[in-house]
Amino acid sequence: MAVRAIRGATQLDADERExxxxxxxELVRAVLQANDLASEDLISILFTVTPDLSSEFPAVAGxxxxxxxxxxxxxxxxxxxxxxxxxxxxMLHTETPRSREKIQHVYLHGATALRPDxxxxx
Numbered sequence: 001m002a003v004r005a006i007r008g009a010t011q012l013d014a015d016e017r018e019x020x021x022x023x024x025x026e027l028v029r030a031v032l033q034a035n036d037l038a039s040e041d042l043i044s045i046l047f048t049v050t051p052d053l054s055s056e057f058p059a060v061a062g063x064x065x066x067x068x069x070x071x072x073x074x075x076x077x078x079x080x081x082x083x084x085x086x087x088x089x090x091m092l093h094t095e096t097p098r099s100r101e102k103i104q105h106v107y108l109h110g111a112t113a114l115r116p117d118x119x120x121x122x
Contacts, residue, residue, distance in 0.1 A: 001095045003043065006031055006103055011110030012086040017055040024061035024088050027108055031092055034104035043093040044071040050087045051079045058088050087111055 010027045012019055024047070032038070045067070047058035059072035077083070089111075096103075107115050 009111035
């Protein structure tokens with residue numbers, strides 16, 4: 001088993017609490033499914049939001065979908081003028097037998113533009 005970091009991001013249409021919770025839950029579920037992970041496999045999840053998002057902590061979505069015993073932390077991204085707006089990013093840490101090249105990073109909605117090399121959105 002190795003400790004791996006798995007990245008993901010999603011873009012919101014607006015800074016609205018329920019929308020942020022829905023998109024964040026969708027992202028977490030997609031990463032877990034793509035990498036065949038269960039909550040007991042997780043070490044921690046770090047969430048970041050762009051400075052234009054403040055309606056809720058993304059970690060609330062993690063708690064709502066059952067990640068109650070996984071350490072979750074939220075932070076704000078730096079305010080880069082040309083950055084993609086309304087983005088929630090995550091870095092999930094897990095123990096997995098998967099090799100680094102078999103890890104599936106997940107980028108949803110407009111966040112596919114962040115990593116076209118991983119999403120095929122070139």
